[in-house]
Amino acid sequence: MSLDDPNKLEESVFKPTPITEILTKADPANRAIVLGKDFTSNHYAYFYPLISGYSAIKLQVIQDVIAHNLFNANTKEKINWNLINMLGGKYIISSNQINSDSIQTISTDNERKEILYLNPNSLPKxxxxxxxxxxxxxxxxxxxxxxxxxxxxxxxxxxxxxxxxxxxxxxxxxxxxxxxxxxxxxxxxxxxxxxxxxxxxxxxxxxxxxxxxxxxxxxxxxxxxxxxxxxxxxxxxxxxHPQTYYASVTAVWIGDILIWLLILGGGYLVFRKKRNIHED
Known part of the structure; x- marks a missing residue:
């Protein structure tokens, strides 16, 4: 496959699967979460809002609940379903079988070796x-x-x-x-x-x-x-509506206007000087 064709490359990387077929038709007000070895992968974010995944600018509060809550619950599988529920985790994707009475298997992807679960206890927006x-x-x-x-x-x-x-x-x-x-x-x-x-x-x-x-x-x-x-x-x-952002945008516009005024003013002075020399 040629890397020169971005459309074909995109289709190859994000080709439809039994799991993505369900996610693309699901209510986008909910979210999915990947549990297991691909927890930091952003693959499914291409198809559906994702709780898991990697971000270089992750907020500390998010890291806190990942480190101290997500896999530290007082449940037999150690998964904090309350956390997943309150974050709207309607769909659970895992490469491993999850033995829990609170979720239901609804699809499998044999190629990626992943299972899609439905979490009926997830909370709304x-x-x-x-x-x-x-x-x-x-x-x-x-x-x-x-x-x-x-x-x-x-x-x-x-x-x-x-x-x-x-x-x-x-x-x-x-x-x-x-x-x-x-x-x-x-x-x-x-x-x-x-x-x-x-x-x-x-x-x-x-x-x-x-x-x-x-x-x-x-x-x-x-x-x-x-x-x-x-x-x-x-x-x-x-x-x-962050005030610092809009204040910075305003400052940039003012700076641009001043630069153009200086350029136009300088051009006008050069023009006047040349015309005066010509008249003399």
Whole structure:
């Protein structure tokens, strides 16, 4: 195969398989995770949103849960299904047989020697919880996430000196739109609720608004986001708008304009000088 044809090269590397046929038709609001020797491979990210994979700029909170939670749970197979569930891991890909009652085999790839499992317990993009449990340190949160009593569908873990809070968890959450820099939801509840978003917590640049009211985004379950929601029907939006980036873009534009003004001004002075010499 010639390396000169990028299209044929791409087709060869990312050719369809029984597993990718399922993933490409699946809801992109969910995610897949590769367990085993190919955990750091980004191959399946070509076809579907991926929890696992390699990134040279991985955030520390992500590395924390990989190192201390993912394979350190109090379960017989040591896999932290609560972590996978809260990150939306609907599909599990593994080169090894996973003996767990919580997942179902739905496909195999004999060529790559991999198995695709369906995880029916994975959580949606966002949901309401019934309690917010507080801890003294991030380390305490991470350790608690390995316990079997941790239930991410019902509780959110935060670092705070305040007392834990309870909610009834009633209401509806509907994802309207999602891009890399924004998410939009319709939320409807008859009382104050706590909303958990299955997206990585990154405080620099992300904002949350309930209609026109700005909300504080809390670090939830060490890696995710959460906000408290007022009663009623609302539009909830998350947007990434880093001030440093846009300030830098503005500075670059100003610099470009000044350079062009200097070039044009210098050209005009040279033109005037030549014309004066010609007239003399």
């Amino acid at each position: 966002a949901w309401f919880v019934k309690r917010v449990k507080t801890f003294a340190t991030p380390e305490d949160v991470v350790l608690y996430m390995n316990e079997t009593e941790f239930d991410p569908s019902a509780e959110a873990l935060i670092v705070s000196k305040d007392a834990s809070k309870t909610y009834n968890g009633n209401g509806s959450v509907k994802l309207l739109d999602q891009t890399p820099n924004s998410l939009e939801f319709n939320v409807n509840t008859d009382s104050t609720q706590f909303f958990v978003l299955s997206e990585i917590y990154y405080p620099k640049g992300w904002t949350a608004k309930l209609d026109d009211k700005e909300l504080d985004i809390l670090q939830v379950n060490h890696v995710m986001r959460g906000v408290e929601i007022d009663p009623g029907k609302h539009k909830l939006t998350f947007e990434f």
